[in-house]
Amino acid sequence: ELDTTKNELTQLKEQHIAATGELDTTKNELTQLKEQNLTTTEELDSTKNELAQLNEKYQSTTEELDSTKNELAQVKEQYFSTSTSLDQTAQDLSAVRADLGAKDQSLVEALSTIEALKGTLTTKVMELNDRTAELESRQQAALKANEELSRLHEELSTKAAVIEAERVASSKEVSRLKAIIDGMRTGVAVISSDGKILRSNPALRNLLGTMELEGRPANDVLPDLDLGRADFRTSVAEGVEFDVRASSVVDPEGGKGTVLTFSPRPVIPKILPAVVEKAPEPPSPTAALDDPLTAILGSVSLAKEYVIPEGRMYGMLKQIETATNTARNKLMGVNDEPTSLVKGKGKVLILDDDESVLETIGDLLQYLGYKVEIARDEEEAIILCKQAVDIHEPFDMVIMDYVNGEGTPGQQVANRIWEQIPQARLIATGPKGDMPPAEELESQGFSARLLKPYLGDQLSRVMAEVMSRK
Structure with a gap:
């Protein structure tokens, strides 16, 4: 039994060893299955992701x-439409083919007719060649003629443009001069070479008490008129006399005329023996003419800059300048001649009570390069000075009428300007008889003195010289 038991135990040990081997094999297989399960799980997750992507793509x-x-539905509709159009086109093509068949015949x-005409055409071509050669010869002559016409046309166009520019400048300047003359407080009349009044201003018509002077003989209106004298006195109404100054002018056609300026002066009454009174000093005619002559001279100086020296308008302006300057020289007792203008730059205020001076001198200074503002009285000048300071653009120079219409002393006006702009340079202007001496003005702080009526080039030179000072 013991041996049997030992044998059974041995068998059991062998079975145990075999079972242990099988268990190890099973464990290995289980480990492999786990690994396969992990791999399968990863593959499943990847497959799920791919499936999700496939769903999105789907x-x-x-x-x-x-x-x-x-x-495709739209294409089908277009196809059906195109098919219908093709069917219609096919029908049209059939009709065209039928028409072409008829046209072929x-x-x-027509070809038969053309063959018949070839002979005639050959003859005509030979004739045409002869005529072509003749025509080419004529074309060469025509080309030369056209070139000459083009050249003449260009010259005419250039001259027409120059004439038009002169006409526009002339029209503007004539309008300006008419406005200046009409705005003058002194009576002015332009007399033609045959002694008729061509133009008069409202001041003269008021002095004479009539509104219709143009076209009338000057001697009918002024019986004492003597065009041969430069200065004379005439009387056209009781108690009123006129100082008359005559300046001759010549138009570009050579005709001679006369410009008359009338300054009224009261007739000194006869002194009775019992009364001893000194007659009042008559007003100086210079004071009435200084602003108009200044405006005319400045306007002409500016107008000359816009026209060509060779043109007709320049000659007319030169005649006006010469006549006006002659009157100025006679009034002031000098013999100055106009020269070229001097350009400059800076901000300038013009203070004057005469509109024609403000407009003309303002335009002239703007042309010369200055930035210009104008004032008609003392208060307006002070307001402009304050505004200029507020925007940090004070005036560099003030050209002021020393003798103003309000009667305020020039020194007082200058002091008010210097209160606003201490560094401003002041130029005093006015007629010779009303102006202090240059030394007195200099002591008052003025930079320069310019007597009216002054020339445009004189003003430009004085301004340039004053602006150049530190």
């Missing part, structure tokens, strides 16, 4: 398919 493909179906007949 949805996108479905949408594209729907869009393609819609496009007509073409055959």
Whole structure:
């Protein structure tokens, strides 16, 4: 039994060893299965992701398919429409073919006619060649003539442009001069070479008490008129006399005329023996003419800059300038001649109570390069000075009428301007008889003195010299 038991135990040990081997094998297989399970799980997850992507692609493909179906439906509609058009085109083509068949027959007949005409055409071509040669010769002559005409046309166009520019400038300047003359407080009349009144201003018509002067003989209106004298006195109404100054002018055609300026002056009454009174001093005619002559001289100086020196308008402006300057020289007792303008730069205020001076001198200074503002009285000038200081653009120079219409002393006006702009340079202007000496003005702080009526070039030179000072 013991041996049997030992044998059984041995068998059991062998079975145990075999079972242990099988268990190890099973464990290994289980480990492999776990690894396979992990791999399978990863593959499953990857497959799920791919499936999700496929679903998205499927949805996108479905949408594209729907869009393609819609496009296909549209294409089908277009196809049906095109088919209908093709059917119509086929019918039209058949009609065209039938028409071409008929035209082919007509073409055959036309070819026969053409063959018959070839002979005649050959003869005509030879004649045409002869005429062509003659025509070419004439064309060469015509080309030369056209070139000459083009050259003449260009010259005429250039001259026409120059004439038009002169006409526009002349028209503007004539309008300006008319406005200046009409705005003058002094009576003015332009007398033609045959002694008739060509133009008069409202001041003269008011002085004479009539509104119709143009076209009338000057001697009928002014019996004492003596065009041969430069200065004379005439009387056209009781108690009123006129100082008359005559300036000769010559137009570009050579005709001579006369410009008359009338300054009224009261007739000094006869002094009775029992009364000893000193007659009042008559007003100076210079004071009445200084602003108009200044405006005319400035306007002419500016107008000359816009026309060519060789043109007709320049000659006319030169005549006006010469006549006006002659009157100025006689009034002031000088012998100045106009020269070239001097350009400059800076901000300038013009203070004057005469509109024609403000407009003309303002335009002239703007042309010369200055930035210009104008004031008609003291208060307006002070307001402009304050505004200029507020925007940090004070005036560099003030050209002021020393003797203003309000009667305010020029020194007082200047002091008010310097209160606003201490560094401003001031130029005093006015008629000779009403202006202090240059030394007195210099002691008051003025940079320069300019007597009216002054020339445009004189003003430009004085301004340039004053602006150059430190």
